[in-house]
Amino acid sequence: MAEQTLRAWLLTDTPTSRRHAKLSALYQGWLAFRANTMAMIGLGILLALVLIAAAAPLLAPHDPYVQDLGNRLAPLGSEGHILGTDSLGRDILSRLIYGARITLYIVALVAMIAPIVGLLVGTVSGYVGGWVDIVLMRITDIFLAFPRLVLALAFVAALGAGIENAVIAISLTAWPPYARIARAETLTIRSSDYISAIKLQGAGGLRIITKHIWPLCVSSLIVRVTLDMAGIILAAAGLGFLGLGAQPPSPEWGAMISEGRRFILDHWWVATMPGLAIFTVSLAFNLLGDGLRDVLDPKAGE
Amino acid sequence: MMDTLLDVENLWVRFPTRQGVFDAVRGVSFTLGRERLGIVGESGSGKSMTGRAILRLIRSPGIVEADHIKLDGVDLLQKSEKEMREVRGERISMVMQDPKFSLNPVMTIGDQIIEAYRLHNKASKSEAWGKALEMLEAVSIRNPERVMRAYPHEMSGGMGQRIMIAMMLIPNPEILIADEPTSALDVSVQRQVLDIMDKLVKERGMGLIFISHDLNLVADFCDRVLIMYAGRIVEVCDADKLHDAQHPYTRGLLNSLPRLDAPRARLDVLSRDPEWSEAPSVSGRI
Amino acid sequence: MSMLEIEGLNVWFGRDRDRVDAVKQASFNVGAGESFGLVGESGSGKSTILRAITGLAPTWSGRIAVGGMAIGRSRPKQFYKKVQMVFQDPYASLHPRHSVDAVLGETLHLHGFNDIDARVVKLLDDVGLGQKFRFRYPHQLSGGQRQRVAIARALAPEPELLLLDEPTSALDVSVQAEILNLLADLRQEHGLTYLMVSHDLSVVGHMCDRLAVMKDGEIVEIMDVAALRAMQATHPYSQHLLQASV
Structure with a gap:
């Protein structure tokens, strides 16, 4: 009964306060999202990943750094090592669990840097126009003209190998597409009547960009970032694989594949297990992105 | 008696939504001879849906149901999608609101x-x-x-x-369905386009279904008018007698129009009676 | 006293070869408390005049004066307290992610009011919406309700001159009647001056005291509504327009 009334309260057409209206809008978005089974699966996997990363010391059966050269390259299902051990006898499962922390760290940092830079550049460029637009967009073009991984390699080479530098390099190569999207959206929003209307209230450019244009750009950027996450994880893994990202003995998934590569014909699981982990998380982000697009995309909403 | 080109019996258009099934058109019946038949109503009254449903152009998940939609005695609902394609354009044509698209x-x-x-x-x-x-x-x-x-x-x-x-x-084609063909046009051009349509329909002996929100235009241009409200036909009348219409909804619409020849301080506001949408659909058959 | 004076107004878009002259040498006056109509077909430049007054069309020449004060290139904040506008399409003039409360609240905040809560309540009552609409989002409102919100937003700074750009052309006739009645009531209550653009002569005939007929960017005739009702237009184009709309 109480649940029924809560639901009715959330689904009302006549909210009674600001908070009520916000919660109601959120709940209706959640209902739309929940109806998408695949997106829910993606969300589930990612939540599991967060939990695993948070509880890594409790979940991992072994210390990910402890070597046991007597028990190296143990196969799947061997005693005490469900996913086997790597070339130095470290438990692969434990390394994967701890590796989730690194993956999340990379994802979170990139997701905080690239879209925000892109949003700033894109909306300012689109709204102000004129020579500001020309300068900002040509800079964007320059970044877009380089192959992404090559540019990241160049940055890492200049900044030095390491996970933070890898994140910076990936972010620097990832923002231009967001700037393009944000600019395109800004151009259509800028000429709409509701922007004209707020101009007639004497609102300045800063207020219009932050309060009126950003809320409309953010949703499509969130969708785009989620869909790009797979690529970002892969780029991070690629840098790790080339030895330019996380440094050994850190259990980064890409670096683990790189180590396992040497034994791939005789001991396939050493490279395959982290590969599967990357695959699963990338897929989860893609599924989530698809679902979010259905909920957030204002064009599909009407 | 006029020969019947199109015979629509008990037409429903349904859209399933999260809140349940939404009925856009609810049990509409009418016939079309070699005449100009107007369908008027406000937005959301189901007039455009009726026009599209005849050609089975309702996009999924929308559903078209009817006892029959007969073109020269042949039920269009029994036809396959491929056979329908031959009907569209060949025998029934449609003119949309905005030519740009x-x-x-x-x-x-x-x-x-x-x-x-x-x-x-x-x-x-x-x-x-x-x-x-x-x-x-x-x-x-x-x-x-x-x-x-x-x-x-x-x-x-x-x-x-x-x-x-x-x-x-x-x-x-034998039938032309025109969905708000002149709404995007200026008044002076509107008249010309209508005259052309009128001439062609008369010369070729076609049946015309003219869908519009503009009561005066329909009264002027058509022979017979169906007035739709909430997915149903509430009144059927001859176009030249539209201004003497009986149904309170039609009367309300007419009175809410500002008129140059009869100035008023305030316009009449339509007060909607829930009974109008409950009452069964009036048949537009002859 | 004139609320709005327009003299020799030219508005153009683009430049050199691509220049389009949208308004050419338009001149008219609107007295305080008067309701003035601008009539013409699409592309005649009637909406452009409104956009030039509000500064949304920046390339213009000539003289525009509101309340006796000539307007320059940039408009001070004070200007927007005097002049407000209602747009044609209520589906496009409200921010899709802002609730009614946010729209009105922000407008009041921008104009420096302090008692925002009380004023939002009052504005909603003024336009006949009432409290239960306060926290709704635009997608939860019908076309007529949206237009009422847009009118409330225009009324928020307590303007003297309201520019109405085809305020009912996107609405059904029964809703149009409600909005036109509301506008007439508001004009009386607040002593507003209206400048109304419309392609519909009967709407202008109902709402306005005088009107100007525009064609291809020029004002071809200014007449009062009595002459309009008596079908006494002098310019052949206005006669043609009148005949087409009866």
Whole structure:
């Protein structure tokens, strides 16, 4: 009964306060999202990943750094090592669990840097126009003209190998597409009547960009970032694989594949297990992105 | 008695939504002879849905149900999608509100008309060209050669709508469905387009379904009018007697219009009676 | 006293070869408390005049004066307290992610009011919406309700001159009647001056005291509504327009 009334309260057409209206809008978005089974699966996997990363010391059966050269390259299902051990006898499962922390760290940092830079550049460029637009967009073009991984390699080479530098390099190569999207959206929003209307209230450019244009750009950027996450994880893994990202003995998934590569014909699981982990998380982000697009995309909403 | 071209019995259009099934059209019945039949109503009354449902152009997940939709005695609902494609354009044509969205922007108007013509008739290019010129002349376009070479964006709204009408009439359909064909046009152009449509319909003995929100226009232009409200027909009357309509909804709509010849300080506001949407649909059959 | 004076107004878009002259040498006056109509077909430049007054069309020449004060290139904040506008399409003039409360609240905040809560309540009552609409989003409102919100937003700074750009052309006739009645009531209550653009002569005939007929960017005739009702237009184009709309 109480649940029924809560639901009715959330689904009302006549909210009674600001908070009520916000919660109601959120709940209706959640209902739309929940109806998408695949997106829910993606969300589930990612939540599991967060939990695993948070509880890594409790979940991992072994210390990910402890070597046991007597028990190296143990196969799947061997005693005490469900996913086997790597070339130095470290438990692969434990390394994967701890590796989730690194993956999340990379994802979170990139997701905080690239879209925000892109949003700033894109909306300012689109709204102000004129020579500001020309300068900002040509800079964007320059970044877009380089192959992404090559540019990241160049940055890492200049900044030095390491996970933070890898994140910076990936972010620097990832923002231009967001700037393009944000600019395109800004151009259509800028000429709409509701922007004209707020101009007639004497609102300045800063207020219009932050309060009126950003809320409309953010949703499509969130969708785009989620869909790009797979690529970002892969780029991070690629840098790790080339030895330019996380440094050994850190259990980064890409670096683990790189180590396992040497034994791939005789001991396939050493490279395959982290590969599967990357695959699963990338897929989860893609599924989530698809679902979010259905909920957030204002064009599909009407 | 007038012969019946189209016979629609108990037509429903349904859309399943999260809140349950939404009925856009609820049990509408009417017939169409060689006449100009107007369907009027406000937005959301189901008038456009009715027009589209006849051609089975309701997009999924929408559902069209009816006892029958008979064209010359043959039920359109029994036809396969492939057979329906032959009916659309060939026997029943449709003119939409905005010509801008109905013409291909990267083809010249001449090429589009010729393509449409050759789709329906076996003809050589030069024959089709001649025919296309003839069609454009029929819709009172002054220098058709120039128009044939032009692209749609070079045309004004009224011109575009005339071209659309010309194209729709090429296969010589028995029925023309016009969904707000003049709403996007200026008043002075509106009249011209209507006159052209009227002339063509009369000359060819076609049936016309004219869907509009404009009561005065329909009263002027049509023979018979169906007034729709909330998915149902609430009143059927002869167009010239529309101003003496009985139903309170029709009366309310008429009274809410400002009039130049009868100034009033305040306009009458329509107060909607929930009973109107409950009452069974009036039949528009003859 | 004139609320709005327009003299020799030219508005153009683009430049050099691409220049389009949307308004040419338009001149008219609107007295305080008067309701003035601008009539013409699409592309006649009637809406452009409104956009030039509000500064949304920046390239213009000539003289525009509101309340006796000539307007320059940039408009001070004070200007927007005097002049407000209602747009044609209520589906496009409200921010899709802002609730009614946010729209009105922000407008009041921008104009420096302090008692925002009380004023939002009052504005909603003024336009006949009432409290239960306060926290709704635009997608939860019908076309007529949206237009009422847009009118409330225009009324928020307590303007003297309201520019109405085809305020009912996107609405059904029964809703149009409600909005026109509301506008007439508001004009009386607040002593507003209206400048109304419309393609519909009967709407202008109902709402306005005088009107100007425009064609291809020029004002061809200014007449009062009595002459309109008596079908006494002098210019052939206005006669043609009148005949077409009866």
